[in-house]
Amino acid sequence: xxxxxxxxxxxxxxxxxACIVSSxxxxxxxxxxxxxxxxxxxxxxxxxxxxxxxxxxxIDTLGTPAKVGNGPFRLAVRFVPSxxxxxxxxxxxVTYRRNPAIDLTARVKPFITxxxxxxxxxxxxxxxxxxxxxxxxKEGRTGRSQFTLTVxxxx
Numbered sequence: 001x002x003x004x005x006x007x008x009x010x011x012x013x014x015x016x017x018a019c020i021v022s023s024x025x026x027x028x029x030x031x032x033x034x035x036x037x038x039x040x041x042x043x044x045x046x047x048x049x050x051x052x053x054x055x056x057x058x059i060d061t062l063g064t065p066a067k068v069g070n071g072p073f074r075l076a077v078r079f080v081p082s083x084x085x086x087x088x089x090x091x092x093x094v095t096y097r098r099n100p101a102i103d104l105t106a107r108v109k110p111f112i113t114x115x116x117x118x119x120x121x122x123x124x125x126x127x128x129x130x131x132x133x134x135x136x137x138k139e140g141r142t143g144r145s146q147f148t149l150t151v152x153x154x155x
Contacts, residue, residue, distance in 0.1 A: 029072040029121035030107055033096055038125045041097040055082045056141035059133050060116075064147065070154040072121035075108065079116045079135050082143075087114045091136035096129065097146070104131070126153040 063076025079087045092112050096102040105112075111119040117133070129149045136142045 012144070016108050029123045030111075030119055032075065032104060032107055032119075032122040033102075033124045034084070035125045037096060037098060037102050038127050038129065039104075040100070042128075043097045043099050043101070049115050055103055056137050056143035057081050057085075057137050058088055059135060059145035061133070061147040063116075064149070066148065067150045067152070069122075069152050070126060072123050075111075075117060075119040075122045077117040077133060079114065079143075081137060082141065085137040085139050087135050088138050091134075092117070093134045093143075095132045095134070097132055105114055123149050124149060126151045 058080035060078040060080055063078060064075070065073060079092075081086045081087060089112050091110040092105065094108055094117070096104050108117055108119055108122075111117050127150075129148060129151070130146055132140060132144060136146045
């Protein structure tokens with residue numbers, strides 16, 4: 001009887017709340033990089049910082065377009081575990097390669113899972129932006145990847 005009351009009264013409220021929160025997150029694009037941050041000096045790509053010396057997880061950024069128009073776009077990154085060892089979502093770090101480097105992790109934290117990052121709408125100012133993603137698996141092995149995102153100026 002208690003379980004039935006819970007299912008009839010509390011469960012619908014929880015489900016409705018989850019729907020409202022997820023639709024609110026989907027409606028508002030995430031400002032991944034601000035104009036002020038984009039104005040900082042670039043550090044460019046550094047080949048040594050993206051090389052995996054251990055058999056850590058691979059990071060596939062093919063879901064994110066390299067060149068986008070001015071406006072919201074989908075940020076999609078897939079984590080590929082090594083030897084079936086899952087990724088630790090709390091270990092994921094997203095860094096904007098500027099001088100000084102800017103930690104973007106908190107901005108995409110709600111979209112990070114053990115399978116990757118799936119942010120339906122992010123906004124980035126026009127220009128070229130180098131972003132580095134780092135993930136560690138449950139055995140402590142780290143994988144890194146960089147990608148360059150080119151955002152077209154408004155027309």
